[in-house]
Amino acid sequence: MRMGDWESTRDLDDVYREIERLGLEKHAMELDAYGFTVVENMMDADTVQTARQAICDICEQQTGRKPDLKRGEEHPDWRFVPYLMPRHEVFQDIMLDETGLALISYLVGKSAQLFSMGCHFKGPGDGGQIPLHADASLPPPLPSYSAICNINYALTDYTKEAGCLAIVPGSHKLCRQPNPEESALAGTHENPKAVPMEGPAGTAVIWHGNTWHGSYPRSIPGLRLNLAVPYARPFMKVQERYGTELPQSVIDRNSNHPRFRQLAGLEDSYGWKEEGPRFLDQVNGGYKAEFRNREAGKGHYA
Numbered sequence: 001m002r003m004g005d006w007e008s009t010r011d012l013d014d015v016y017r018e019i020e021r022l023g024l025e026k027h028a029m030e031l032d033a034y035g036f037t038v039v040e041n042m043m044d045a046d047t048v049q050t051a052r053q054a055i056c057d058i059c060e061q062q063t064g065r066k067p068d069l070k071r072g073e074e075h076p077d078w079r080f081v082p083y084l085m086p087r088h089e090v091f092q093d094i095m096l097d098e099t100g101l102a103l104i105s106y107l108v109g110k111s112a113q114l115f116s117m118g119c120h121f122k123g124p125g126d127g128g129q130i131p132l133h134a135d136a137s138l139p140p141p142l143p144s145y146s147a148i149c150n151i152n153y154a155l156t157d158y159t160k161e162a163g164c165l166a167i168v169p170g171s172h173k174l175c176r177q178p179n180p181e182e183s184a185l186a187g188t189h190e191n192p193k194a195v196p197m198e199g200p201a202g203t204a205v206i207w208h209g210n211t212w213h214g215s216y217p218r219s220i221p222g223l224r225l226n227l228a229v230p231y232a233r234p235f236m237k238v239q240e241r242y243g244t245e246l247p248q249s250v251i252d253r254n255s256n257h258p259r260f261r262q263l264a265g266l267e268d269s270y271g272w273k274e275e276g277p278r279f280l281d282q283v284n285g286g287y288k289a290e291f292r293n294r295e296a297g298k299g300h301y302a
Ligand SMILES: O=C(O)CCC(=O)C(=O)O
Pocket: 120, 130, 135, 150, 152, 164, 165, 213, 214, 215, 226, 228, 229
C-alpha cells in the first residue's frame, strides 16, 4: 500500500511527500520522539558569512558600536537584533530554503507564517544566559501539537563556553513551561537535563514549540550570533509586522516563490471591515490555496 495518498490527510500527505523527497524522514522522527532535530551543513559558508555580516551591520546601526567577532567586549551579555527578513535578500532566501520549509511544515502545517526573524547577539558576560523556556506562550496546558516551531541557525561555532543553544530532549511531551527552579542554564541551579547544541557555524537546530530551550552565557572572548526563525500556525499572532507593510521591492523579488505570500502574511484574510471576508476558492483545498474577493461570491471564508 502506498502511504500518504488519502482524502483524510490531504495536507499532511503533501508535507510527508516533501519530507520523503528530501530524505528528511529521520529528522521528522526525531522531532516527534525528542522534540528537536539537528541538521548539519544546513547553510553553506557563503550564506553564513553574508548573514553574519548583515547582522553585524544592523547591530552597529542599532548600538553605534562596531562588532568585533574575535573579542566581543563592546557587546557584553546579549541583545536582540529584530526584523531581519526584509532587511537583506539573504534572509529571504534562508526563509525559502526547501529543507527548512519541509521541516517547519511538518510541525506547524503548510499554512505556517513567519513569526519573526532575529538574532540573539551575544558577547562575553554573566548576563548572556537565556533561561530555559518553551516558545509556545499559550495559557497552560500547552497543546501537544506544535503551535509554533523554531529554526535556530548557528552563525558562529556553537559550544557551551561560546554561549550556544541548550535543549532539554523530550521536554515537548510535558506540555508546560519549566518552573523557575528548572530554568537556569548557569550557576548552582543549572538544569542538568539541558544539553548544549554544539556544532560548527552552518548547523541548524529545529524544535517543537513545547520544547524547553535557552542558551548559556558566553565565558570566552568573541561573539555568538544565531539566526532565530520561529514560524507559527496562523491563529497565533505573529511578532513582527510584514504583509502589506513590507517594501514592494521585497514582495516583488520573492513573488515567484509559491510560499512567500503565505509566509509573509500577505494572504492573511483576517482583520476585515465593512468589505467583509475574502473567500476560499475551494472547500476541500486545505489551507488558503486561493482567495476570491467577496464579489466572486462562493466558497468558505478563511
Ligand atoms: O539561541 C538562543 O539564544 C535561544 C533563542 C531562543 O530562545 C529562541 O529563538 O526562541
